[in-house]
Amino acid sequence: MANDNLTAVLYGIEDLRLEQRPIPEIADDEVLLKMDSVGICGSDVHYLVHGRIGDFVLTKPMIIGHEASGIVAKVGKKVKHLAVGDRVACEPGVPCRYCDHCKAGQYNLCPDMIFCATPPYDGNLTRYYKHAADFCYKLPDHVTMEEGALLEPLSVGVHACRRAGVGLGSKVLVLGAGPIGLVTLLAAQAMGAEQVLITDLVQQRLDVAKELGATHTLLMGKDESAEDVAKKVHQVMGVEPDKSIDCCGAESTTRLSIFATRSGGCVVIVGMGSPEPKIPLINALAREVDIRGVFRYCNDYPAALALVASGKVNVKRLITHHFDITETAKAFETSRYGHGGAIKVMIHVQPRDTNN
Numbered sequence: 001m002a003n004d005n006l007t008a009v010l011y012g013i014e015d016l017r018l019e020q021r022p023i024p025e026i027a028d029d030e031v032l033l034k035m036d037s038v039g040i041c042g043s044d045v046h047y048l049v050h051g052r053i054g055d056f057v058l059t060k061p062m063i064i065g066h067e068a069s070g071i072v073a074k075v076g077k078k079v080k081h082l083a084v085g086d087r088v089a090c091e092p093g094v095p096c097r098y099c100d101h102c103k104a105g106q107y108n109l110c111p112d113m114i115f116c117a118t119p120p121y122d123g124n125l126t127r128y129y130k131h132a133a134d135f136c137y138k139l140p141d142h143v144t145m146e147e148g149a150l151l152e153p154l155s156v157g158v159h160a161c162r163r164a165g166v167g168l169g170s171k172v173l174v175l176g177a178g179p180i181g182l183v184t185l186l187a188a189q190a191m192g193a194e195q196v197l198i199t200d201l202v203q204q205r206l207d208v209a210k211e212l213g214a215t216h217t218l219l220m221g222k223d224e225s226a227e228d229v230a231k232k233v234h235q236v237m238g239v240e241p242d243k244s245i246d247c248c249g250a251e252s253t254t255r256l257s258i259f260a261t262r263s264g265g266c267v268v269i270v271g272m273g274s275p276e277p278k279i280p281l282i283n284a285l286a287r288e289v290d291i292r293g294v295f296r297y298c299n300d301y302p303a304a305l306a307l308v309a310s311g312k313v314n315v316k317r318l319i320t321h322h323f324d325i326t327e328t329a330k331a332f333e334t335s336r337y338g339h340g341g342a343i344k345v346m347i348h349v350q351p352r353d354t355n356n
C-alpha cells in the first residue's frame with residue numbers, strides 16, 4: 001500500500017489545508033477504505049466559512065467531508081459482509097448502538113453519535129479512511145462511486161418523505177430546490193407522489209427540478225407574504241398539498257409550508273435556518289397540521305441504494321462539477337459561490353471513473 005494519504009483538513013475559519021496524515025489502523029469491526037468520491041455539502045462550506053453550526057464548534061483541526069464512497073482495502077477480523085475490493089457507500093454517522101434511542105431503532109438521535117466532519121470528529125476527504133464496517137453498504141457493479149457518495153443526501157430526502165408519510169397519490173410541496181430539495185423531490189416521486197410542486201428564489205434551480213420531473217415549479221419573490229404564496233400554490237396544484245417539506249429553513253418557507261398545507265396534513269422541517277422563527281402555530285393547531293422535524297436519516301441508506309440501483313431515481317443530474325482532491329480549495333469555492341450554476345460538487349480522491 002502506498003504511503004500517500006493526502007487529506008483535506010479544516011484548521012479554522014477560511015483555513016482549509018491539504019496535508020499528509022498517517023494511514024489509520026483498523027479495529028476488528030472496521031474496514032479501511034481507499035476513498036473514491038466525496039461530495040461537498042452545504043454544512044462543509046458552513047464550517048469553512050463560520051467554523052461552527054449551532055452548538056457544534058470547530059475547536060481543533062478536523063478532516064472535512066462526509067458524502068462518500070470508497071473501496072475496501074482491509075477488513076477487520078470480525079467483519080463478515082465485506083471483502084477487500086468491495087465498492088461501498090459510507091454512511092457517515094456511527095451511533096453507540098447501546099443507548100435507548102439506538103435500541104429503539106432511532107439511532108440518528110443517539111447522543112453519542114460519531115458523525116464525519118461534525119466537530120470534534122474527522123470526516124473522510126482523505127485517501128485512506130477507516131469506518132465501522134456495519135455502516136458501509138456494498139454497491140452493485142452498475143452503481144457508480146459518484147452515485148454511492150450521493151446516497152448520503154438522498155437518504156435525507158428518503159427520511160424526510162418517510163417522516164411526512166409520502167405515499168401513493170400524495171400531493172407534496174417542497175420548499176427550496178437546492179441539493180436537499182431536489183433529492184426530496186426524487187424520493188417523493190419514487191414513493192408514489194402524484195404531484196410535487198417545488199419552490200425556489202432562483203429560476204435555474206427550478207429548471208433543474210423540472211428536468212428531474214417536478215410536476216410544478218413556483219418562483220417565489222423574496223418579499224411576498226406566505227399567505228399570498230400559499231394561495232398561488234393551491235391555484236397551481238389545483239389542490240392543497242397534504243405534505244409540505246421545508247428544505248430551506250428560512251422563516252418565510254416555514255411559514256409558507258404551514259399556510260399551504262391542507263388541514264390534517266403534515267409539515268416536515270429539514271432546512272435549518274433561524275433557531276426561533278416566527279411561525280403561525282395556532283393556524284397549524286386549529287387545522288391539525290402536524291409539524292415534524294428531520295435529523296439526518298435512520299435506516300434509510302438501504303432504501304436510497306435500492307432506489308438508485310433499480311433506476312427509479314437518477315441522482316446523477318445533481319452533480320454539476322468535478323475536481324481532484326488536489327483541487328479541493330477550488331472545489332469549495334465553486335460550491336460556496338455557486339459558480340457555473342453549481343449544485344453538487346464532487347471531489348475525486350481517485351482519478352474519476354477509476355472504480356466504476
Ligand code: NAD
Pocket residue numbers: 041042043156175176177178179180181199200201202205220222247248249250252253269270271272273294295296297
Ligand atoms: P441550499 O442552500 O443549497 O438550498 C437551499 C435552496 O433554498 C436554494 O436553492 C435557495 O435558493 C432556496 N431558497 C432560499 N430562500 C428561499 C425562499 N424564501 N423560498 C424558496 N426557496 C428559497 O441548501 P441544501 O444543501 O439544499 O440544504 C437545505 C437545508 O437543509 C439547509 O438548511 C441544510 O442545513 C439543511 N439540511 C438539514 C438536514 C437535516 O438533517 N435536517 C440534513 C441536510 C441538510
Ligand code: ZN
Pocket residue numbers: 095096097098099100101102107110111112113
Ligand atoms: Zn446510541
